[in-house]
């Protein structure tokens with residue numbers, strides 16, 4: 430792309446693109462690569478895994494993240510495979526409703542519903558769009574050990590929870606900490622009308638739509654290590670909780686250790702050429718279901734700022750990105766951590782009384 434970086438001709442010019450390396454081909458890394466390719470940047474994507482990972486269950490995509498996907502040219506691909514999430518409740522183990530999740534309010538305010546999409550579909554859509562744009566093939570089997578060796582104009586650390594880019598450029602004060610809660614996630618091959626979360630003493634069970642004919646579920650119980658432990662912990666809970674556990678092959682369950690980044694990073698950017706997105710920047714517990722949304726919002730905001738400033742003004746672009754995203758993403762992470770405490774309390778009486786004050 431020919432451009433006049435300094436505007437010396439007095440014309441309104443497109444900021445000059447540059448070169449970028451994106452580390453990690455998860456949701457955040459692929460979205461960042463798409464945004465940069467759309468701005469004309471030359472992009473390499475390095476992924477540690479040897480092939481695309483096609484596992485994972487459902488992601489909630491909030492309307493703000495849908496708008497980010499629209500700006501990245503992926504809105505239609507998302508809507509083709511996603512289901513609206515319109516009605517869900519928080520319940521007690523006996524099935525009595527404590528409160529409604531505010532999905533209608535979200536839809537009224539945004540003019541579109543929250544969507545649910547399976548992780549493999551979202552990853553496939555991102556890979557297809559990157560392929561359509563051309564010029565960048567994900568380089569699999571490239572687990573980066575020393576990010577300082579990368580010489581591109583821009584390095585995007587999208588390498589998840591244990592980010593090597595974060596460690597190399599931001600130090601180890603902010604580290605991923607475990608919370609002692611293990612969640613199990615799975616997909617059952619039947620649909621249910623009952624969606625939302627059911628909260629018991631120190632444990633919870635959630636269920637959402639994911640695609641026609643299937644239900645996404647997740648569950649956390651202290652000390653449960655086997656399928657038998659998990660099934661026993663939810664025995665006697667309201668329908669369809671035991672049926673969902675009984676109806677999913679434990680070989681397909683995903684074990685998900687709950688972790689978060691602590692303390693929060695003082696900046697998402699470093700040295701005028703390194704930026705973190707997604708879990709690398711703000712790994713959070715999954716309680717608010719915002720892991721994919723925040724990664725998409727980061728990637729879109731970063732690449733919009735970089736496209737607007739061009740490679741000649743990268744430090745300014747990265748400052749704009751940090752200003753737009755850091756506080757917002759860290760607020761979501763804190764909210765998710767707080768909800769994790771609330772949901773897993775071993776003294777549920779006060780919690781249920783408080784939640785009972787909300788509209789059912």
Ligand SMILES: Cc1cc2nc3c(=O)[nH]c(=O)nc-3n(C[C@H](O)[C@H](O)[C@H](O)COP(=O)(O)OP(=O)(O)OC[C@H]3O[C@@H](n4cnc5c(N)ncnc54)[C@H](O)[C@@H]3O)c2cc1C
Pocket residue numbers: 452453454455456457458475476477478482484485486487488548571572573574587588589590591592593614683706707708709715720721724
């Ligand atoms: C296989 C998989 C399945 C998941 N399933 C679910 C799920 O079912 N439900 C849910 O809520 N969340 C799931 N998550 C987490 C969720 O995808 C993220 O929390 C969220 O989407 C943020 O995405 P991210 O791109 O920041 O990080 P991630 O999705 O974790 O992507 C990071 C990528 O970076 C790669 N990587 C890491 N280190 C290096 C390195 N040194 N060099 C090169 N590449 C590296 C990883 O292999 C990975 O592909 C899953 C993550 C993965 C990787």
